Amino acid sequence: MDIYLVGGAVRDKLLGLTVVDHDYVVVGSSPAQMKQQGFKEVGKDFPVFLHPETGDEYALARTERKSGRGYKGFDVDFSSDITLEQDLERRDLTINAIAQDETGTLFDPYQGQEDLNNKVLRHISPAFAEDPLRVLRVARFAARFHHLGFSVAPETLSLMTELSNQGELEYLTAERVWVETHKALSTKSPQVYFEVLRECGALKVLFPEIDQLWGIPNPEKWHPEIDTGVHTMMVLEQAARKTEDVCVRFAAAVHDLGKGVTPKDQWPQHRGHEEAGVPLIKNLCRRIKAPKDYENLAVHVSRFHLHSHKMFELRAKTVHKVLKSIGAYKKEAILEQFSLACEADFNGRLGLEDKPYPQKALLHQCYTASNKIDAQPLIERGYEGAKLGDAIERERIRRIKSVLEKEKAAQ
Numbered sequence: 001m002d003i004y005l006v007g008g009a010v011r012d013k014l015l016g017l018t019v020v021d022h023d024y025v026v027v028g029s030s031p032a033q034m035k036q037q038g039f040k041e042v043g044k045d046f047p048v049f050l051h052p053e054t055g056d057e058y059a060l061a062r063t064e065r066k067s068g069r070g071y072k073g074f075d076v077d078f079s080s081d082i083t084l085e086q087d088l089e090r091r092d093l094t095i096n097a098i099a100q101d102e103t104g105t106l107f108d109p110y111q112g113q114e115d116l117n118n119k120v121l122r123h124i125s126p127a128f129a130e131d132p133l134r135v136l137r138v139a140r141f142a143a144r145f146h147h148l149g150f151s152v153a154p155e156t157l158s159l160m161t162e163l164s165n166q167g168e169l170e171y172l173t174a175e176r177v178w179v180e181t182h183k184a185l186s187t188k189s190p191q192v193y194f195e196v197l198r199e200c201g202a203l204k205v206l207f208p209e210i211d212q213l214w215g216i217p218n219p220e221k222w223h224p225e226i227d228t229g230v231h232t233m234m235v236l237e238q239a240a241r242k243t244e245d246v247c248v249r250f251a252a253a254v255h256d257l258g259k260g261v262t263p264k265d266q267w268p269q270h271r272g273h274e275e276a277g278v279p280l281i282k283n284l285c286r287r288i289k290a291p292k293d294y295e296n297l298a299v300h301v302s303r304f305h306l307h308s309h310k311m312f313e314l315r316a317k318t319v320h321k322v323l324k325s326i327g328a329y330k331k332e333a334i335l336e337q338f339s340l341a342c343e344a345d346f347n348g349r350l351g352l353e354d355k356p357y358p359q360k361a362l363l364h365q366c367y368t369a370s371n372k373i374d375a376q377p378l379i380e381r382g383y384e385g386a387k388l389g390d391a392i393e394r395e396r397i398r399r400i401k402s403v404l405e406k407e408k409a410a411q
């Protein structure tokens with residue numbers, strides 16, 4: 001049998017990036033032979049084995065032919081006469097189809113190295129269409145390698161467009177869409193994922209609530225970039241610049257969904273878009289099965305991002321309402337997440353990318369001043385139950401007021 005390192009490990013090594021997972025393809029072997037050598041079988045749909053010592057994945061070389069719609073319905077052939085070239089041909093991109101043998105020699109029948117040098121994401125063959133998730137994978141790789149100068153080959157974008165228009169994406173499970181989207185949100189340039197999905201028509205299938213933001217204007221005074229889709233991508237870019245927290249990046253991507261449903265006669269104003277976005281966010285999150293903490297933060301950011309921007313004008317009672325509603329008094333970490341997303345919204349505007357956002361520090365100051373209230377003196381004064389709760393709130397508001405007054409005096 002012959003063993004080759006394949007896929008992401010070879011690609012990332014050639015790009016000079018850190019390699020995390022090592023996947024191998026085994027040519028000329030059988031499940032019985034692999035097990036005999038101590039490998040542990042793990043694949044359900046096709047024969048994949050774990051190395052007894054390293055835990056790396058070893059898959060028998062195989063061909064796949066689609067026999068139904070969606071991910072299910074594959075005819076898999078992993079007989080021992082399947083060649084390395086055949087196995088590489090069924091893969092998605094040329095840059096993912098380079099193999100390396102134990103001596104370090106590269107096998108590159110589909111010119112993946114040339115595409116790596118030219119920074120092109122190009123599909124190998126029409127077999128790309130056999131797994132529609134690859135549309136999302138290409139968009140994700142475009143996001144991941146954007147800073148290196150990669151782009152999608154025109155013929156690959158055409159094929160992705162065809163797959164999107166033919167309804168193939170509707171067969172993807174929510175779980176696969178979320179896993180891919182989460183990975184894309186973790187890349188250096190997550191906005192490129194959504195931009196590529198939009199270019200090939202996949203965004204309107206997978207995330208229609210985001211897709212409809214293009215073409216919707218904002219007042220130029222606040223939004224020199226005007227278009228809500230453009231703004232949303234700028235906000236996501238800013239969020240990625242500020243934090244690796246995927247939950248914040250996701251909230252940034254959906255913070256203005258409410259603008260997508262503003263009646264046209266009110267454009268470019270979007271009164272009430274903060275609340276109008278809430279059902280759209282909830283619907284999207286439930287559809288793609290995003291975790292609850294992602295949905296919660298996104299809802300808070302939609303509801304209160306304008307409050308955050310207006311921090312210097314708010315009354316103490318309103319600041320308290322924001323802190324309480326987002327759950328900051330119960331879970332401190334949410335305050336930083338919330339204000340990072342709001343800051344990203346503020347900086348995600350043409351010409352304001354580096355403008356300071358002092359609102360964030362002021363909100364944190366209000367929180368610090370009002371977070372720890374010693375209930376004991378209140379209890380001693382006879383407060384209990386709901387009355388005690390009210391008294392704690394009044395004390396919180398009093399302390400927030402004092403922070404805001406000090407801030408005003410200093411201006």
Ligand SMILES: Nc1ccn([C@@H]2O[C@H](COP(=O)(O)OP(=O)(O)OP(=O)(O)O)[C@@H](O)[C@H]2O)c(=O)n1
Binds near residue numbers: 007009090137
């Ligand atoms: N839908 C898919 C998934 C995977 N592959 C192939 O299987 C390899 C391993 O897949 P995976 O581990 O998901 O991706 P990587 O390319 O290794 O990228 P990452 O670094 O994101 O794991 C890929 O390189 C590609 O050759 C594919 O062709 N089509």
